Amino acid sequence: MSEKTARWDPAAGRTEVMTEAGFGPPVNWSKFDVYRKQVPVFLKKNKGLAADPAFWNLLPRLVAERRRAAADKDGPRLFVSTHHKAMTTYFNAVLRFFAFASAARFEKINLEQPRPDSQIFLSNHGKFDLDAVRPYRGIHLMRDPRDMIVSGYHYHKWTYETWVHRPDENGQSYQQKLNAADRRTGLFMEIDHFLFFYRELLENWNMDDPDILEVSYESLMGEGRDDLYTEIFEFLGCEGERLQIGIDLMRLFEAKRRTGRDKDAAKAKHQHIRSGRSEQWRKELEPEHLAYIEAQLGPVLRKFGYGPSL
Secondary structure (H helix, E strand, C coil), rough: CCHEEEEEEEECEEEECCCCCCCCCCCCHHHHHHHHHHHHHHHHCCCHHCCHHHHHHHHHHHHHHHHHHCCCCCCCCEEEEEECCHHHHHHHHHHHHHHHHCCCCEECCCCCCCCCCCCCEEEECCCCCCCHHHHEEEEEECCCCCHHHHHHHHHHCCCHHHHCCCCCCCEEEEHHHHHHCCHHHHHHHHHHHHHCCCHHHHCCCCCCCCCCEEEHHEEEEEEHHHHHHHHHHHHCCCCHHHHHHHHHHHCCCCCCHHHHHHHHHCCCCCCCCCCCCCCHHHHHCCCHHHHHHHHHHHHHHHHHCCCCCC
């Protein structure tokens, strides 16, 4: 943590960590530029679906269920709240198809509130006002912050997301800084960015909300994930064919099936879906990184059931 990325917060009684991300003028790409950048990534991430018979068999079931469904505007709103590099792409696909089958409006949000008519939504960061969307039934997905940091470091070095291209007061973007830095420095930058963006949220997250099911990324990547698929959609109030559709969507969009290959063997440089293995941080983070994370995030790690860094 450099002097530039730290300042004393008297209210919290600690040093507030800042980010190296720029807050200059937003980047405005044309629609052509957006499609040119995103379409190849989309095709790479989804090329396995076209060859998967389960995808084609599921489509008529989605249509049939949609015809039977009447959007329940008086029922609880359904959501999945996750965090950057914690299955956001996966749940975006699952919930879009699930909302179609439910005859419900779907919305993906970042830092804003969902629209009042969005009955099913995905929060990419968990930064929305829960009280404003009651009544609700939600899933909170948590991943080991150390793995989120490592995954974010690799992703932010190439991603087309506009915020990483916003310049700072010196005209340099976060992505440019990451690519100019050595690995050790770049990982420290990513740790600071995570602290700036997520620490307070995770410290204050209510683990005892009866209307939110806490789910770990590691469990969804484990051998018992099929039982967890059922638990998730039963918690969201689903039964019968709607429940089975939710389960089948979770299976369908598992990374190996979706991409059509074993993602652990993928070596592409510009690959959104890297290895989803847990505890990658053990090989990528140095003792100095781990000591810093433990000092800054130790209580958060324990809160969500993750062991010590050292």
